[in-house]
Amino acid sequence: MGENIKYSYMAHWKGIPYKEIPNFRDFYYEDKTNHAYYQSWDMILDYYVATGFDGIELMPNVREMSSLFGTPKNFGDYVRSKGVQISGMFSGMGPGHIRENIPNCVANFKNAVDLIVELGGRHINLCPGIDWAQGGPLTEEGITNTIDCLNEMGRYSEDHGIQLGIHNEFFCIMNLPNHRRIIESTNPKTVHYCLDTAQVSIMGEDLCTFYEDYHDRICTFHLKDTADPGLPDEKRYALSNPEIQDDGHRWFWEPGLGVLDFEGLFKLLRKYEFKGWATIETDGTPDLLASMAYVSYYLHHVLDKIYS
């Protein structure tokens, strides 16, 4: 942990079927491959500690948490007993760009916030709408509704000690034409921003410029790299959801393996004295642990020298 930045790692492990594996050796012998090493929360959380991550950001998988641990609180306690904090959770706003959906979106959001409170986290990083392919472009009315929905959500989360961070995605219905407008129309006291460095760059923003412009709104990060900044509209708005490419093309890379200027970003973090959680995310990697270990090196041996 640095003085100013605490690093979390996004849980892209998908379903983890076991809490612990008490008969590890026998379990290993069933197959004699490395599968056994990735089947329990026990071992996976040990990898977090080993690679120096302070926290884990969760995907909302309440069913798994409950089936393995009984309650989300038990899950949170277990994670902390292993030396890992829960920094927060990812979630989706849903179709709040349509007015009649707002109450339902807010209700789901409140459940998510309550869950994070029970888990002991701090952030809810929120994708601000459905995919562009499912309903874009946003109309004027859609923009207004999105703003209202975010503001209502922000009120609830702030009242419960949780920071809502808009986490935009390059294929989201809120996109480059209205991104900044929506941010600036929301309440800065209650609606914050989770800067996903790759998503926002692919969408067409310059990473450092964006941080410079919105540093006071940005409460946390999803730090990841990309080799595809400024993806053209027709690719971002593709009707077949562009997130997963048919040929296996990766949008996202471990920081340092793409083209983004992380050193420039960290100089700005130093300039504006950022303090708080930053989540590293490596969705699309073929090997989460290799990515974690690599990223840990990059953070602590390269970027920490600029600011930690």
Place this chain on the structure above:
Amino acid sequence: MANIHYSHMSHWKGVPYKEIPNFRDFYYEDKTNHAYYQSWDMILKYHAGCGYEGLEVAPWDLMDILKLFRDLTEFREFAGERGVQISGMFHGMGPGHIRENIPNCVAQCKAAAEKVVVMGGKHLNVCPGIDWAQGGPLTEEGITNTIDCLNEMGRVTEDLGVKLGIHNEFFCIMNLPNHRRIIESTDPKTVHYCLDTAQVSIMGEDLCTFYEDYHDRICTFHLKDTADPGLPDEKRYAPSNPEIQDDGHRWFWEPGLGVLDFEGLFKLLRKYEFKGWATIETDGTPDLLASMAYAIYYFRDKLGTIYR
């Protein structure tokens, strides 16, 4: 400041590349995680990312290393730039139990120790003979020759500033019947001991008793677990080399996944104020990175509450 500096035994086998400048393209050829394990650049970064300060080199990898690096100095510098020191190297004494072989064994040992010096290392961990299956049991003459050979090797290594550590193995020609006698007959000033916790336990010694008895000779460790302490003679002395089992049975496990009393050992390390390198070793694992992450968590973070 920690007392124990953790090194990792390099069981990576041939690493084909020094660096992979076209990493994304290389990944795309296959789209699996193979690309993540093909370069010293990334592998060393994983070591640093997991908090390992050092790497113990395998002599069978030197030929491949020298295809990629100008010389061992460059390898040392390359590792150093990535936050990893070379703690030492493993070595096999060879058939020094036969008197006429001693000069050659000593010459090879000296050459190995010189390489350790070039790499900036401190330890030469020496298997004290050939396999039992190839020439056991040791005769009285064989025992005398082994002692003399080790003493001579100890002199040359000490002169170079390298610590020779006897690293016995459960299938070695030096075995339970003469293990302690040979240790006690060698010069304590120049012939030290590298305690491989699993090997010595499989051979039939009690781990904590052995450390208690020889703590002043033990200069370093190969820390690994086993589920097979006290393996019977007929298995240790099997004519078909027992090290690799036909059915994939593992002799060695990550700490905590076998049955050894590491808590007891660490209490003794604290009692005797051990200071120096300890190599974590996970030979036989299906996933070196998962094992090295899990193992350092166990020793540094979990047992670190007892002694670090």
Place this chain on the structure above:
Amino acid sequence: MKTAFSFDTVNTRYQEPNRNRVESKYYWEELIRLTSAGGFEAIELPFDLGFMGARCAFPFSQVALDVKYGGAEGFKSLLAESGITKIAGLQGTAFPAGDADRYVGGFRMLGSRMLEHAKRLGCDYAVISASPEVASLGGLPEKKEELLEKLAGALNELAEEAGDVKLCVRGEYWGILRGAELPKFMEKVDKRVYINVDLAHAAIAGEDPVRFIKACGGRIGSVTLTDTSFHDEDACWKGPNPQFPKSCPTQVFRDLGEGEIDLRAVLGALKEQGYDGWLTVSNRQTKDVSRGILRARYTLKKEA
């Protein structure tokens, strides 16, 4: 033409997840079943002199077969249980040495032992590399003519030992006999020594495989079906680790069907030459052995 599958598909040398499995016998027992499931009734084995004893269960040396598999007969029975009825051939490479006499001496010994082992196993061919990578031969490549003369001499001696086994020379793209140099060299060698056509090695050395087959004429003793998309623009062949080109890392040897080589054209050319021997699939740098077996079977179904 009949097909075989080479067990050089197993990575015994380099790092990869789950590499530990290949050291144990159970892995090879299953590989035999998977190879059979892929529709192959014959295999090729790498050959080594067994200096490492039988520490690992790689079935590559006589000592390993004796200790782990009940000897040559025991191993053949194990294969037969899974429907693999033939060990088509062996392949081996001599240790590098910087001195011509030492290198050729090692080459001669490897050839002799490999032929002996091939007879024991009932093989039809034994492939020997003309040389390991040139970068490992010290200053020898500068004395190429002298070395080639000694090599020709060693091959002529081995011709006397070959008997019914076809001894075949392979010219790797990183060796001292690249591409078209090989058939030219073989004009000086006893006609009882043959040429191994390795498609990827020919292509990477700049020799179109079809043209290479025509140049070899009736001297082809075995064919290794390899594939590649690698173009050696940086002359990696001259340096250390030529199959891992450092300027632009890539998988040099692709699974059959995954590279650029026109297998249909190759098979046509072989037919024209009247070749009626083994076609041995070699996925020697595969990232997934099982997938490689199935890819090979699919490609053979499509193109053969």
